Amino acid sequence: MKTRIGKAAPITCVFVDIGGVLLTNGWDHLARKRAAKHFKLGWAEMDKRHRLNFEIHEQGKLSFEDYLSRVVFYEKRPFTRAQFRSFMCAQSKAYPEMISLVTKLKERYGLKIAVVSNESRELNAHRIREFKLDAFVDFFISSCYIHLRKPDVEIFRLALDVAQAPQHHIVYIENTPLFVEIAEGLGIRSILHTDYKTTCAKLALLGLRHDA
DSSP states (O other): OOOOOOSOSOOOEEEEOSBTTTBOOSSOHHHHHHHHHHTTOOHHHHHHHHHHHHHHHHTTSSOHHHHHHHHTTTSOOSSOHHHHHHHHHHTOOBOHHHHHHHHHHHHHHTOEEEEEEOOOHHHHHHHHHHTTGGGTOSEEEEHHHHTOOTTOHHHHHHHHHHHTOOGGGEEEEESOHHHHHHHHHTTOEEEEOSOHHHHHHHHHHTTOOSOO
């Protein structure tokens, strides 16, 4: 998909996803498969139960403990909830270049930085704390806090309201094509993130150079 970028109004605010952009995904199917293997869980049943519950969990409508009860601890296990939670948290890794990029752009251009992401409350809190995301992010439009998930267009409208910035002054960095399309449909210039180098090049076309 071709990203719509070019010379226009100056960027004053960056919307950015967490999973796949700043950090690895927190609890995707690969992480869940690793958990199933590590704890010797039946993958098919675990995955089915996850799929039935993850949307309301990410919307903050199902607590972490209730999610675990439904997906893992619906029967007696030879491991504890604390052990499983530690394993879940350990799946998150940073993309240091991307964190550094956003931090430098914020400092250089005086940008507002807003996270717009689908994350469960417990993992989101862990990832913010562990990787010090709040050191450079001004506000978090996380699904668990606002009870909305992408691809609901209302999550982007809420982000615009909170940012108090016109959409033509915003760039959104996201690794999911559909979410890029939705943001662009609202007039938000967006970058489909695939890797650090190409995202740097696309930001430079918008006047945001980290190496100037």
